[in-house]
Amino acid sequence: MGVISFARGMPGPDLLPIAEFADCARAALERDGATALNYGPPGGYPPLREWIAGRHDIDPGRVIVTNGSLQGFSFVARHLVKGGARFIVEAPCYDRSLSILRRLGAEVEQIELADDGLDIDALAGTVRAGDVVYTIPTFQNPSGRTLSRENRFRLIELVRERGALVFEDDPYGELRFEGDPLPRLFELADGQGVVFLSSFSKTVAPGIRTGYVILPEELVPEIEALVLENYVSPAIFVEAALYDFVTGGGYEPNLERVRDGLRIRRDAMTSALGRELAESATWSRPEGGYFLWLDLPTGVSGEALLTRASEDDVTFIKGADFFFHGGGEEAARLAYSFATAPEIDKGIGRLGRLVRAAAAVAA
Template sequence: MAPISFARGIPGPDLLPIAEFGACAQRALERDGATALNYGPPGGYPPLRAWIAERHGVEPSRVVVTNGSLQGFQFVAKHYAEQGARFFVEAPCYDRSLQILRALEVETREVELAEDGLDIDALEGFLRAGDVVYTIPTFQNPSGRTLSRSSRERLLGLVRERGAVLFEDDPYGLLRFEGESLPQLFELAGGDGVLFLSSFSKTVAPGIRTGYVILPEGLVPAIETLVLTSYVSPAIFVEAALFEFVAAGRFEPNLARVTDALRIRRDAMLAALSRELPEGARWNEPEGGYFLWLDLPVGVDTGSLLARASEQDVTFVRGSDFYLGPGGEESVRLAFSYASATEIGEGIARLGRLVHEAAAVAA
């Protein structure tokens, strides 16, 4: 049996703009090779920085382009950790961010993620000045959930009232298949008082390792110092190639193509889940992004399910991996970004058979 992965949040090979990016890399060298192949400023390749800044309506000096957005997360988290800040994260939350917070030994508290995003009532009881609230409000990793507009406004109001810091991570927001687009927290805030993190990993390609963070002007020198002391300058050549890509008007058409392909995969997964999963299983229907969250019938142990599934060459990530404390024991994250629609049908059929068996044993 061919292996089918619902585990990794990575794009399928057909989603990558291989030939187009190759042509852009070539042109970047022809146009600006001496700059592209040298060290550059810690904030990134200036034309790309300016393009990002214009899209977000900010000064280029507030944008720091990093080698992947996770690196941006690491820098910002390190900065606040050194100031003794407490972090609030969603439960469940993107596991790599959790690993970074753990490694930094930051005091981190989990806030339950409701159907429509972060539970703001729960946050309200604890939040105080200087705390950092890290949130992935749109098509969240791992749950695929999205914070409603009214909750966005409430969250922003609460953070402002308490003098806390809001750190928005938004790599998936542009990958919307349907439904009304919601403003980023950063946009709702008018570009002030929210740290905004995003990435080209899901809209162009993860291999280019290009993400960025938009900071308040005053924080830029501290983050640029972290850049200088870790890798001197980001990968300027790749950023120059990416600039060619966006300047040639390829970003939006590529995004449309990727979003269409992801919608087909999401639909294939929803149809297969309805067909193959037993009663008692529940899942959400995200309007975009890479993931959905599957709650298994009561009593199904995800550890042994994963072991059995791996034997059948189908993989997923256990829900509990996305929690610092207990939680997610009867849930799994399914990524629909990598496998083709046909593979998704086959993989969910394999998984469905195993869930049927496990549910029968648990009953």
């Protein structure tokens, strides 16, 4: 029996633009090989920086292209924590960002997510000048939840009023396969008071390790100094190939393909969950992105379930891993991005049996 993984947020092999990217790698070398194969500036391959800046309608000098967006998070968090900022994070929240904050010794407060994203009333009760509100507003990792339009406006107004900074992490926003698009916080705030982070890991491929951060102008020299402390140059060649990919007509059709593949997988997962667990558990129904959040029946521990599921060749990440100060013990994050629809159906079948058995013991 093969292992069916709902654990890592990785795209399935059919979602990767392998042949298209090969063509772009060659085209980049032929077009600009002497630059692509040399050291480059800390902010990244200049044409790609300009293309990103154009999409966000800002000055290219505010964009730093990093080796994946988690690296951008790490640089910015390092700088802000050193300056004494307190971080307010969502509960649950992307586990790798939480580990970085933990290692930095950051002061962190967690705020529960509601069905429509960050609880703005709870935030209003705590946020103060100098805080950083780290949020993944669209198809959140791990919950798949999305901040409503109304709450996006409220959030921007609140942080402005209090003098806090928003740190918006948005690797999934373009992977909407259902429903109406929502504005980014960065756009609602006219690019002021929001540090914006995004990635090509989910829209193109994680292996190219290309993400970016958009900074307020005054932060750029600081973050570039951190870049130079860490590496001599970003991976200019891959950034040049990506530039060919995004400007040569490859990006939009690829997004369509990825969205379709994800929708089919989401549907396979939610319909299998409906068949297996309608009476005992609840789950989020994302309109895009990679993940859904499964709230297990009362008394069923995510950790114990994971041990049993791994013996049965199904894996996921237990909910508790996504909380800074505790929570999520009876929950799980399920990534539907990797397995095929038939595998998802089979894997949820296995998981369903285990959850029902554990719930019967707990009752």
